[in-house]
Amino acid sequence: MAVKKRPKTLANGRPPISKPRERMTAQRSRTIIRTHHRLHKQLAAAQKTGDLQTAKALEAEIEKNGGIALYQAASKQGQANDRGGDSSRLLVEWLAELNLLDRKARGRHPTEKPSLQCLEVGALSTANEISKFPCAIEMTRIDLNSQGPGIEKQDFMDRPLPTSDHGRFDILSLSLVLNYVPDAPGRGAMLQRIPNFLRSTGGDSLPLLFFVLPLPCIDNSRYIDETRLLEIMLSLGFTMVKKKLTAKLCYYLLHWTDSAKPARFEKKEIRSGPGMNNFAIAVE
Numbered sequence: 001m002a003v004k005k006r007p008k009t010l011a012n013g014r015p016p017i018s019k020p021r022e023r024m025t026a027q028r029s030r031t032i033i034r035t036h037h038r039l040h041k042q043l044a045a046a047q048k049t050g051d052l053q054t055a056k057a058l059e060a061e062i063e064k065n066g067g068i069a070l071y072q073a074a075s076k077q078g079q080a081n082d083r084g085g086d087s088s089r090l091l092v093e094w095l096a097e098l099n100l101l102d103r104k105a106r107g108r109h110p111t112e113k114p115s116l117q118c119l120e121v122g123a124l125s126t127a128n129e130i131s132k133f134p135c136a137i138e139m140t141r142i143d144l145n146s147q148g149p150g151i152e153k154q155d156f157m158d159r160p161l162p163t164s165d166h167g168r169f170d171i172l173s174l175s176l177v178l179n180y181v182p183d184a185p186g187r188g189a190m191l192q193r194i195p196n197f198l199r200s201t202g203g204d205s206l207p208l209l210f211f212v213l214p215l216p217c218i219d220n221s222r223y224i225d226e227t228r229l230l231e232i233m234l235s236l237g238f239t240m241v242k243k244k245l246t247a248k249l250c251y252y253l254l255h256w257t258d259s260a261k262p263a264r265f266e267k268k269e270i271r272s273g274p275g276m277n278n279f280a281i282a283v284e
């Protein structure tokens, strides 16, 4: 017997109603971020020893875990107001306290070239708080994986070194990026590279580095504590201007002067205990 077709309702012809995208739970985004970091560390170790087979397997596993795109989506969730928020809000607050930024300039459009130039390394968004002052701060944003227009796809370690102040910046933001680098010498090399991008002609309190790390990098690592971190930064010419510690993150605003006292910092155990992590920075 032929099956009788039911008449189509009006709703059949309508485009589907767009449902709001589901948010990841905080637990899921943490798991994605941790797994991505762990696999990258293992990959760097395999590449270092030339174990190509393991490296290939790890690359496949990183993709299976959603790759950098899912990692960035998980990180973006962390920027939501109810999950700790956008770290650049504190940068804005500190710049205002230093009289480098007028809060009233928020949302105003530039009529001339802004007086401050900022390089944001590891940029996930063009709508974060520091981007809301286009008349005062000209933003240049880069990331290993661009999320869209306004963010250049570029590895900071491959960014051509400026040959004049024209290509340098008054502010460099490195928020939750150093801990992405999978090994200690790579982290040291990233920090050593920063001064090349800073111009020292902007005034007494410039140039500045806005530097954010997960708190466990300094308060629960066998190799780094705040004293050692600041020693490393001082050797590169950075002195601390502002600092804030929260339950999850440590934020620093560091002033760079051309006064580096180059020194070697090895990966050296400074304390130990159960449950500590192995975050380290080595400067050659």
Ligand SMILES: C[S@@+](CC[C@H](N)C(=O)[O-])C[C@H]1O[C@@H](n2cnc3c(N)ncnc32)[C@H](O)[C@@H]1O
Pocket (backbone or CB within 6 Å): 068, 072, 075, 079, 087, 121, 122, 123, 124, 142, 143, 144, 145, 154, 155, 156, 157, 174, 175, 176, 177, 180, 181, 212
């Ligand atoms: C956890 S997200 C942090 C994003 C944002 N800055 C924040 O504070 O929330 C880290 C970002 O750094 C980027 N990143 C890591 N190493 C980088 C490098 N060498 N050059 C450019 N971007 C890098 C990653 O692609 C990722 O999007």
